Amino acid sequence: MSDAHNEQQSAIKTPKQLIAAVVGFFLVTVIGIILLVQFVTAQKLTGAGTDSQSAEAIDERLSPVANAGYTFKDASGPKVLQSGEAIYTSTCVACHGAGVAGAPKFGDAGAWSARIAQGYETIVKHAIEGLRAMPAKGGNPDLDDVEVARAVVYIANASGAKFKEPEVPAPAAPADGAAPAAEPAAAPAK
Secondary structure, eight states, rough: OOGGSSSSSOOOOSSSHHHHHHHHHHHHHHHHHHHHHHEEEEEEETTTTTTSSSHHHHHHHSGGGGTTOOOOOOOTTTOOOOOOOHHIIIHHHHHHHTGGGGOOOOOOOHHHHOOOOOOOHHHHHHHOOBTTOGGGGGTTOOOOHHHHHHHHHHHHHHHHOEEOOOOOOOOOOOTTTTTOOOOOOOOOOO
């Protein structure tokens, strides 16, 4: 048998070639690291907070939180009553839109027919005081009774009722010694 198939074939045949290969490997590795460091540090990087001392950033930090999209309303001013649709979309739709906790869905005449049969006064009373899973005033204590009644009319009429929009009560008479309130301007003649 021949020993030719047991001989190793290698590109490095002498110790001089081995030293050159090892030095070449380390040289390529060092050059690669240097190029990588150059690439990473070539552009100036800015981290979070580097512009924290600019006038705009300081003004933004010092501005009141209330300026971030909040609207102030005058608590001492007269209350502006909302429409039934506005009350429905802001308060009632959470339960009556999807039928949550047994609430009759908006526009579902079958679910509302028994309630409508009880009459306007009963439905408004239940809406204001609450009934079963429904909290008083739909969970919004800021609502006026007239606003709740408007929402009831809006929801019930969408389900087949023919309720009339409630009228706004006249403002209370001024206290003794106070100047009478200004009369509302007369509507222009047509």
